[in-house]
Every structure is written in C-alpha cells, then in structure tokens.
Amino acid sequence: MLNIGLIGCGTIGASICKAIDDGTIEAELVAIYDRNLNDADKLLSTLKRSKPQVIEVAEMLKKIDLLVECASQEAVYELIPTALHAHCDVMIMSVGAFSDEKLFKTIKELAKENKCKVYLPSGAIVGLDGLKSASSDEIYSVTLTTQKPPRGLAGAPYIIRNKIDLDKINGKTVIFEGTASEAVKAFPANVNVAATISLTGIGFEKTKVKIVANPALTRNIHEISVEGAFGEFTTKVENVPSPTNPKSSYLASLSAIATLKKLSDPIQTGT
Ligand SMILES: NC(=O)C1=CN([C@@H]2O[C@H](COP(=O)(O)OP(=O)(O)OC[C@H]3O[C@@H](n4cnc5c(N)ncnc54)[C@H](OP(=O)(O)O)[C@@H]3O)[C@@H](O)[C@H]2O)C=CC1
Ligand SMILES: O=C([O-])CC(=O)C(=O)O
Structure with a gap:
C-alpha cells in the first residue's frame, strides 16, 4: 500500500484526506502538516x-x-526538492511555482536523478488530455480565459x-491580460491551471491568459482554446467553488483524488 504524507490541510487537503480515509483512494495516510497546526489537528x-x-x-x-x-x-x-532528495514521489497542486524556470529545471533533474515521479493533476480545467495529444505535433496558440x-x-x-476594489465591480470586467508567466505571479492562488496548461502545451511565454471578474457568476469558469496541426478545440468548464475556499474549484479537489486513485489502478484511461 502506498504511504502518503500531505502538506496543506485546507480545502483540497481535506478532500484528499477524506478520500483516503473512506477508501476511495487505496493508500495509507501516514502524516499530515500545515503551518497552522490547528488546521492539521482539526482535519x-x-x-x-x-x-x-x-x-x-x-x-x-x-x-x-x-x-x-x-x-x-x-x-x-x-x-x-527536499522530498525528491529523499526519493519520494510528489504530487503538486500549486503548479504556478513552475513559472520559475530554474525551479522547474531543478525539480525535473532531481526527479530523474532520484528516479521519482512528479504528478501535476489537471486541476480545475478540462481538456488537458486533448492538449497533451495535440502537443505531439505543432501547436500554434493556446489561450485560457478565466x-x-x-x-x-x-x-x-x-x-x-x-x-482594485472588487466590491465596486458591477459588471463583467477584464482584470488582467498577459502571458501565463505573468498571470501565475499576479494571481498565484487563482490560475495555477495556467501553469499546468503551459507545461503541457507551448510554455509560459506563449500561453495567453485573460482573467475576468464577473459579479453575475456563482461559478468559476475556465475556457481553453487551442489551435494546432491537429485542428482546433475549445473547452469550457463551469466549476462549483469549494465552500471553504471560493478561489479553488471543487473539480480541483476531485482531480487530485482522481490522480491518486490512478496510481493504484491497473487500467489507465486518457492520454
Ligand atoms: N492546480 C489547480 O488546478 C489548482 C491549484 N490550487 C492550489 O492548490 C493549493 C491548495 O489549495 P486550497 O486547498 O484551496 O488552499 P487552502 O488555502 O484552502 O489551504 C492551503 C493550506 O496550506 C497552508 N500552507 C500554505 N503554505 C504552506 C507552507 N509553506 N507550509 C505549510 N502549510 C502551508 C495554508 O496556510 P495559510 O492559510 O496560512 O496560507 C492553508 O492552511 C493552493 O496553492 C491553490 O492555489 C487550487 C485550485 C486549483
Ligand atoms: O480552482 C480553480 O478554479 C483554479 C484555481 O484556483 C487555480 O488554478 O489556482
């Protein structure tokens, strides 16, 4: 049985722990940690x-x-990096950190050297499978609109x-337009998905991101448009926000759970 340690006992962490606890994920939850020890104890x-x-x-x-x-x-x-030095595999949700090319290179090299895997779940988006397939040939453009x-x-x-006074926004307003590299630094807890898309497709500088604040919405919407040698596709997901953290969509928790379930599944679907 896989022995798991978890850091971050917030919204996604709690969902993962519950899924291990009720047997949805076949693994042993050996240890948890949060910088707010009360949150770890509460979980x-x-x-x-x-x-x-x-x-x-x-x-x-x-x-x-x-x-x-x-x-x-x-x-x-x-x-x-410390986990990889210790020969542990890792699953990362805060993928935006990889807009730092040096960090990404270090982690990739450490993973190779120590024969470890680094899992980056699809998170709150749909369509990463298509993007991954498409990236086996040329991709011309990738745009994320959140x-x-x-x-x-x-x-x-x-x-x-x-x-920006968010309380004063009373109609659909474009807040930000730029590269994925700029977006994940400007919104580190909102568009980690832009990082996952960049790593799968054409990189942080070529991937375009638009962020819109829309007071009429109750859901987090991510639309991805991709053009390439394969043709083109657009995906759109209307995500229910997590009740305990409206920044994070519930699908992100489900994606983390699905990634961990996949590790013990003999049948691997998807690209
Ligand atoms: N890849 C994806 O699609 C998605 C990624 N995310 C990302 O996943 C991560 C978790 O999301 P979520 O569960 O909603 O976040 P939460 O804020 O609900 O929980 C995160 C917890 O981790 C703690 N924490 C943060 N940094 C550290 C640290 N260095 N050491 C120990 N504990 C720490 C936080 O403490 P404190 O409250 O003090 O900060 C908080 O208790 C976030 O980075 C989020 O941006 C979220 C949604 C989608
Ligand atoms: O959960 C979401 O909708 C996306 C998100 O916060 C992120 O990618 O960081």
Whole structure:
C-alpha cells in the first residue's frame, strides 16, 4: 500500500484526506502538516479510520512514498526538492511555482536523478488530455480565459498592487491580460491551471491568459482554446467553488483524488 504524507490541510487537503480515509483512494495516510497546526489537528479530528501523525515534512519524508502538496507556491520551493532528495514521489497542486524556470529545471533533474515521479493533476480545467495529444505535433496558440466572481480573486497580489476594489465591480470586467508567466505571479492562488496548461502545451511565454471578474457568476469558469496541426478545440468548464475556499474549484479537489486513485489502478484511461 502506498504511504502518503500531505502538506496543506485546507480545502483540497481535506478532500484528499477524506478520500483516503473512506477508501476511495487505496493508500495509507501516514502524516499530515500545515503551518497552522490547528488546521492539521482539526482535519485529523474529522478522520474516522486514518490516524496520520501531525509532523513536519523533514520527519514525514522518512516514512512515506509520496508527498502531496496542496499548500502554496512557497511550499513547492521549500519542500519539493527536499522530498525528491529523499526519493519520494510528489504530487503538486500549486503548479504556478513552475513559472520559475530554474525551479522547474531543478525539480525535473532531481526527479530523474532520484528516479521519482512528479504528478501535476489537471486541476480545475478540462481538456488537458486533448492538449497533451495535440502537443505531439505543432501547436500554434493556446489561450485560457478565466472568469470568477470578484470574491474568487480577493487577496491576489495583482488586485492589491493595483488597488482594485472588487466590491465596486458591477459588471463583467477584464482584470488582467498577459502571458501565463505573468498571470501565475499576479494571481498565484487563482490560475495555477495556467501553469499546468503551459507545461503541457507551448510554455509560459506563449500561453495567453485573460482573467475576468464577473459579479453575475456563482461559478468559476475556465475556457481553453487551442489551435494546432491537429485542428482546433475549445473547452469550457463551469466549476462549483469549494465552500471553504471560493478561489479553488471543487473539480480541483476531485482531480487530485482522481490522480491518486490512478496510481493504484491497473487500467489507465486518457492520454
Ligand atoms: N492546480 C489547480 O488546478 C489548482 C491549484 N490550487 C492550489 O492548490 C493549493 C491548495 O489549495 P486550497 O486547498 O484551496 O488552499 P487552502 O488555502 O484552502 O489551504 C492551503 C493550506 O496550506 C497552508 N500552507 C500554505 N503554505 C504552506 C507552507 N509553506 N507550509 C505549510 N502549510 C502551508 C495554508 O496556510 P495559510 O492559510 O496560512 O496560507 C492553508 O492552511 C493552493 O496553492 C491553490 O492555489 C487550487 C485550485 C486549483
Ligand atoms: O480552482 C480553480 O478554479 C483554479 C484555481 O484556483 C487555480 O488554478 O489556482
């Protein structure tokens, strides 16, 4: 049985732990950690079967096969290289950290050297399978258009830096247009999906991102348009926001769970 350690006991972390606890994911939850220890303890108290230890990552790495990151881009910098040095596979949700090419190169090399896998789930988008297939030949363009209710963008560095008053937005408003590289830095907790798309397709500089605040919405919408030698496609997902974190769509939690389920499944569907 796969021994899992998890960092980040928030919305996605809680969903993953519950899915291990109820047997949806075939694995042992060995350890959990959050910089807010109360959050880790609170999550622990909700589990019925699993009895993970609440311990720091350096300690948990001695006991696990796979470290699940669902914390923040900072956590990717702080902990993923250490996990790979310790020969642990990793699953990363805060994929936006990889807009730092140096970090991505380091992690890829460490994974190779230590014979580890780095899993990056599709997260809150649909269509990554098609993009992956398409990228076996030339891709001409990739555009992500993300629309969220204004509160789903609250706290983003770009919003703070530009003093955008989200409460005053009373119609559909384009907040940001730029490259995926710029987008994941400006909105680190809102468009990690732009990073996953970039890594699968044509990179952070060529992938275009538009972010729209729309007070009429109750859902987080991501539309991806791709053109390439294969033809073209557009996908659109209207995501239910997670009740405990409106920035993160529920599909992101489900995608993390599906990725972990896939690890023990003899039948692998999709590209
Ligand atoms: N790939 C994708 O499609 C998606 C990715 N995400 C990303 O996944 C991550 C988790 O999302 P979600 O569960 O909704 O977030 P939450 O804010 O609900 O939970 C994250 C938890 O991790 C803690 N944390 C953050 N950094 C560290 C650290 N360095 N060490 C220990 N604990 C830490 C946070 O503490 P604190 O509250 O103090 O920050 C918080 O308790 C986020 O980075 C988010 O942006 C989200 C949705 C989709
Ligand atoms: O959950 C979403 O809709 C997307 C998200 O926050 C991210 O990619 O960081």
